[in-house]
Amino acid sequence: MTDAQLADLSNTLLVVAILAYTVAMFGYAIEFAFGRKGVVASRAAAPAKRVLVGAGGPEQEEATAPPAPPAPTAGRAAWFGRFGVAAAVIGALAQLGCLAARGFAAGRVPWGNMYEFVSVACVVGTITWLVVSARRPVRYLGMFVMLPVVLLLGLAGTVLYVDAGPLMPALNSYWLWIHVSTASISVGIYLIGGVLSVLYLLREGYDRRVAAGRAANAPGFPFGVGRHLPAADGLERMTFRLHAFGFPIWTFAIICGAIWAEAAWSRYWGWDPKETWAFISWVVYAAYLHARATTGWRGPRAAAIAVLGFVTMMINLYVINFAVSGLHSYSGL
Amino acid sequence: MSTVTPSGETVTPPDEQDALTGLATAPEDATAREDRRAGRTEPDGGGRGPSGPGRLNALLEEPRRWWRILTSMRTALVLLFLLALAAVPGSTFPQRDLNQNKVEEYFAEHPKLAPVLDKLSAFDVFASPWFAAIYLLLFISLVGCLVPRIRVHARAMVKRPPAAPRHLDRLPVSASAPVTGDPSALADAARGVLRRARWRTVVRTEESGAVTVSAEKGYLRETGNLAFHVALVGLLVGVASGSLWGWKASVLTVEGNAFCDTVQAYDSFSPGSRMRDAALPSFCVQLDDFQGTYLANGQPEDFLAKVKYIQGDRAFTQDPDTEYDLKVNHPLRLDGANVYLINHGYAPVLRYTDRYGRVFEETPAFLPQDVQLTSEGAFVLPDVNQDPKSTVRTTDVQMAFTGFFLPTAPPSGPPIRSISPEAKDPAVTLVGYRGDTGLDSGIARSVYSIDQNQVDSGALKSVGSKKLSVGEVWTLDDGTTLQFAGYREFMTVQVGHDPGEMLVLVSAGFMLVGLIASLTVRRRRMFVRVTGDGELTVGGLARTDPDRFADEFQSLVERIERTAPAKEGAS
Ligand code: HEM
Numbered sequence: 001m002t003d004a005q006l007a008d009l010s011n012t013l014l015v016v017a018i019l020a021y022t023v024a025m026f027g028y029a030i031e032f033a034f035g036r037k038g039v040v041a042s043r044a045a046a047p048a049k050r051v052l053v054g055a056g057g058p059e060q061e062e063a064t065a066p067p068a069p070p071a072p073t074a075g076r077a078a079w080f081g082r083f084g085v086a087a088a089v090i091g092a093l094a095q096l097g098c099l100a101a102r103g104f105a106a107g108r109v110p111w112g113n114m115y116e117f118v119s120v121a122c123v124v125g126t127i128t129w130l131v132v133s134a135r136r137p138v139r140y141l142g143m144f145v146m147l148p149v150v151l152l153l154g155l156a157g158t159v160l161y162v163d164a165g166p167l168m169p170a171l172n173s174y175w176l177w178i179h180v181s182t183a184s185i186s187v188g189i190y191l192i193g194g195v196l197s198v199l200y201l202l203r204e205g206y207d208r209r210v211a212a213g214r215a216a217n218a219p220g221f222p223f224g225v226g227r228h229l230p231a232a233d234g235l236e237r238m239t240f241r242l243h244a245f246g247f248p249i250w251t252f253a254i255i256c257g258a259i260w261a262e263a264a265w266s267r268y269w270g271w272d273p274k275e276t277w278a279f280i281s282w283v284v285y286a287a288y289l290h291a292r293a294t295t296g297w298r299g300p301r302a303a304a305i306a307v308l309g310f311v312t313m314m315i316n317l318y319v320i321n322f323a324v325s326g327l328h329s330y331s332g333l
Numbered sequence: 334m335s336t337v338t339p340s341g342e343t344v345t346p347p348d349e350q351d352a353l354t355g356l357a358t359a360p361e362d363a364t365a366r367e368d369r370r371a372g373r374t375e376p377d378g379g380g381r382g383p384s385g386p387g388r389l390n391a392l393l394e395e396p397r398r399w400w401r402i403l404t405s406m407r408t409a410l411v412l413l414f415l416l417a418l419a420a421v422p423g424s425t426f427p428q429r430d431l432n433q434n435k436v437e438e439y440f441a442e443h444p445k446l447a448p449v450l451d452k453l454s455a456f457d458v459f460a461s462p463w464f465a466a467i468y469l470l471l472f473i474s475l476v477g478c479l480v481p482r483i484r485v486h487a488r489a490m491v492k493r494p495p496a497a498p499r500h501l502d503r504l505p506v507s508a509s510a511p512v513t514g515d516p517s518a519l520a521d522a523a524r525g526v527l528r529r530a531r532w533r534t535v536v537r538t539e540e541s542g543a544v545t546v547s548a549e550k551g552y553l554r555e556t557g558n559l560a561f562h563v564a565l566v567g568l569l570v571g572v573a574s575g576s577l578w579g580w581k582a583s584v585l586t587v588e589g590n591a592f593c594d595t596v597q598a599y600d601s602f603s604p605g606s607r608m609r610d611a612a613l614p615s616f617c618v619q620l621d622d623f624q625g626t627y628l629a630n631g632q633p634e635d636f637l638a639k640v641k642y643i644q645g646d647r648a649f650t651q652d653p654d655t656e657y658d659l660k661v662n663h664p665l666r667l668d669g670a671n672v673y674l675i676n677h678g679y680a681p682v683l684r685y686t687d688r689y690g691r692v693f694e695e696t697p698a699f700l701p702q703d704v705q706l707t708s709e710g711a712f713v714l715p716d717v718n719q720d721p722k723s724t725v726r727t728t729d730v731q732m733a734f735t736g737f738f739l740p741t742a743p744p745s746g747p748p749i750r751s752i753s754p755e756a757k758d759p760a761v762t763l764v765g766y767r768g769d770t771g772l773d774s775g776i777a778r779s780v781y782s783i784d785q786n787q788v789d790s791g792a793l794k795s796v797g798s799k800k801l802s803v804g805e806v807w808t809l810d811d812g813t814t815l816q817f818a819g820y821r822e823f824m825t826v827q828v829g830h831d832p833g834e835m836l837v838l839v840s841a842g843f844m845l846v847g848l849i850a851s852l853t854v855r856r857r858r859m860f861v862r863v864t865g866d867g868e869l870t871v872g873g874l875a876r877t878d879p880d881r882f883a884d885e886f887q888s889l890v891e892r893i894e895r896t897a898p899a900k901e902g903a904s
Contacts, residue, residue, distance in 0.1 A: 169662075172661070173662040251844065263664055268838075280420050280421065287414055
C-alpha cells in the first residue's frame, strides 16, 4: 500500500472506531436503563455476606472488606451490555489499526500532533475501561465512559484533524516516543479515573441525601442518578486505584519531558505554559493522594480534587494549545 | 526452643488494639504519637498554663502549636493547592523570562493595569516573593513532617512485629482449623511459609503454652514514601543551585564565523546570582555550514549545523578543529557548558561601492519574521563616501539599507513575503537611505534596524527602494551601487551550564521509584496461634488494599494448613 492509501485507511478506521464507540455507548446505555431494577433489587436483598471477615479495630473503615458489589445485571439488558463490550472492543481495535496505519503512512510514531495525541488517549481510556469492567461488576456504567470517549475522539477527528505527515525537526527525537506516549496514556487513565470520581460523587451525594432523611422525595438530578450506581466505597477504591496507577506514569511523562527539554531547548524546565499546566495537574493529583490520607478530606472532597485534576489536564490539552503560544506549539494546527 | 521474646520469658497476648497500632503511615498518627510520648498536650487540650516547671513549656506552647499546624497534613494540602493556584497566572500573563517582547506589548495595550500587575510580580510569577513563600512554607512543612516520620519508620524497621492479639478471630480476616502436633513445630512451619513469602516474622510462646507467629510485610511502602519526599527536597536544592550558580547566553553566528565563550562575544548573557564570569570555561565554536531540509510544502524536516569546536587552553591559540553535527535535540556537550541549536536564518551578502570606488561588504543577519523565513534586517554604513583625501568627516553621506530577505520570492506580485523557507529563489527588497545614520553618536543600537528617529527628523532620507535577486546590482542616484552578492545562513545557539541538573535528575529518579513503591507495596500483618489443645488460628489485617487481602490471606492460610497435619489424619 502506498502512504496515501495507508492514510486513507487510517481515516476510514477512525470513522469505524467512532461509530463502534457510539454503538457501544447505546448498548451500555440500554443495559443501564433497563438492567437497573435487577441491580437495585439484588443490592437491597443481599446484605454483604463475608467469608473470613470479622470486626475491625479503629481502622475499621479501611480494614473491613467492601460490601458485596451489586450483582451483574441479568437477562436481556445484560445482553445489551455484552453487546456494548463487543462494540467497544471493535472500536478499540479499529482505533489501534487507525493509529498503526497512520504511523506507517507518516513513517513515524503515531503521536506527533494533537489529533493523534487525543486519539491515543481515547484508545487507552477505552482499553482501561474494558480491563476495569472485566474485573469488577461495573460493566453497566460503560455509557459514562463511552460518552466522553466519543466526544473527545469526534472532536479530535474533526476540529483537530491534520493530514498524516512527518514531524517537525524539534520533535525528531526518541523522547517523543516515551514522553508523548506516556503523557497520552496518563490522560487516558485519568479520564477513566475522572469519570469514576464523578460517579462516586453522585453516589455519595445520593447516599448522604438519603441518610439526611430526604428519602421520601428521592434526590433529584444529578444525585438521583446515584441510586443506580454501585456502592460508594467500591467506586472510591476503584477511583483511587486508577489514579494510583496513572500518577506514576504521569510523573514519568513529566520527567521524560524535562529530560527532552534539556536536550532540545537547553533547559529542563522553563515554565512554558504547557510545562506550567503539567506542574499544576501534577500538584493537584498529588493533593488528591494527600487528601485521601488526610482525615476529614477522604471521600467526596478528595474525589472532587481528582475531578479538578482532570479539568486541569483538559485545560492543558485544549486551552493551552489553542489560546496560549509557547514552545509546545506542536498541535499541527 | 523457638521462643524469642527478649529475655526468653513468655508473653501475655495483648488486645487487638495493639496489633493495629504502628501500621498507619500517615504522619499525623506518627506525630501525634510522638507528642504523646513527649508528654505534649493537644493544641486545645486542658494542659495550658504554667504548672510546675512548665513555665518554659508554656512559653514554647504557642510556637509548638504553630509548628504542629504547619507540619500537619492539612496544611500541606492547603499549601499544595495554593502552589497549583499560584502557578496559574504564570501561564495567563506574559512572563519576562519567556518573552520580554510580549510583556512590553502587554504594557502598551494595558498602560493602566500593567504597572499594577507588575508590582504584584504578575510578569515574573515564578520568581515572585509570594510564589517563593508558598513553596518554601511547603518545604518547611515537608521537612518538619519528614523528620519524625523517618525516625518512626527507622524504629519500625528494627522493631519486631508485635505480639499476637488475644482474639485472632476478631481481626478483619481470620480462619481456624484443628490440628495435631507440637505447637512450636507447627508454628515454626507456619513461620517458614510466611518467611518464604518474604514476611518478617517472630515466634513467641504465651503463658498458656500456645505458640504464636507474628508476621508483617510492606515496610517498603513507607520507605518508598519517605524516599519520594526526601527526593522532593533534593529536587528543590538542585533547582536552586542551578539558578544560583548556573548561567546561560545566546549568540548568533553566520556561516564561516566563530564565537568564543566570553561574555563580550554573546548577544545576551544571564548569569546566576552567585555566578562569577571567571567561571566560564574556555572554548570556541565555528559554524562551517548550516543545512536546512524542507518538504515540498515548506515544512522543515531537518536542521543540521556543521560546526568545529576547540576547548581548553588550546582555544586561545588555535582554530577550532573538532567536527560536530549540531542539531535540534542533539546539543554539543562541552566541559562545563552545552551548546544548543535553537534558531536559524539567512544573512544576505551585501556589497556597497561608494563614490570613491571603495567596496564595503558585509553579511548582516536578517531575523526571521514568519515560518517562510521572510526576514528583516539592515545594512548600515557609517563610514562610506568619505573623501579619502580629506580629513574632515561628513555625516550627511552615510548610507543605510533596510528591508527584507526572502528565501523564495513569489514569482509574481509584490515581493513582500517569502513563499518557502528554503532558499530556492532568494531576493532582497531594500529601501536605501542617505544622510546621518546617527551611528556616530555612540549610542549602542540594534544592528537589525536603523534609527527611526533619524528618519523622522529628516537626517536620513530615502533614496528609493529596489528588489534584487542574487547577483543583481542596484545603481543609486549618485552613481554608487549596491549588489546582492549572495547569502549565507546563520544559527542562533543557546549556551549554558546548570550545575544542579544532575541532582535534579537523580532526585527525579528517586521520586519515581519511591512513588511506585509507596503506591504499590501492600502493608499487611498476620498472626498465627497454635494452642496446646490443637487449634490453629490465623488472623490478618491489611492497612492498604484491604479488598485484595482476602485472596492473599486465603492462599497463605491454605499453605500454612498444608504444613500442619490435620486432626483427622493423625491417630
Ligand atoms: C512539595 C510538596 C509535596 C508533594 C509534591 C508531595 C507529593 C506526594 C505524592 C505524589 C504522594 C503520593 C504518593 C504516596 O502515596 O506516597 C504523597 C504522599 C504522602 N505525602 Fe506528600 N508531598 C508533598 C508534601 C508533603 C508534606 C508537607 C507532608 C506532611 C505534612 C506529606 C505527607 C505525605 C504522606 C503522609 C503521604 C502518604 C499518603 C498515604 O499514606 O498514602 N507530603 N506526597
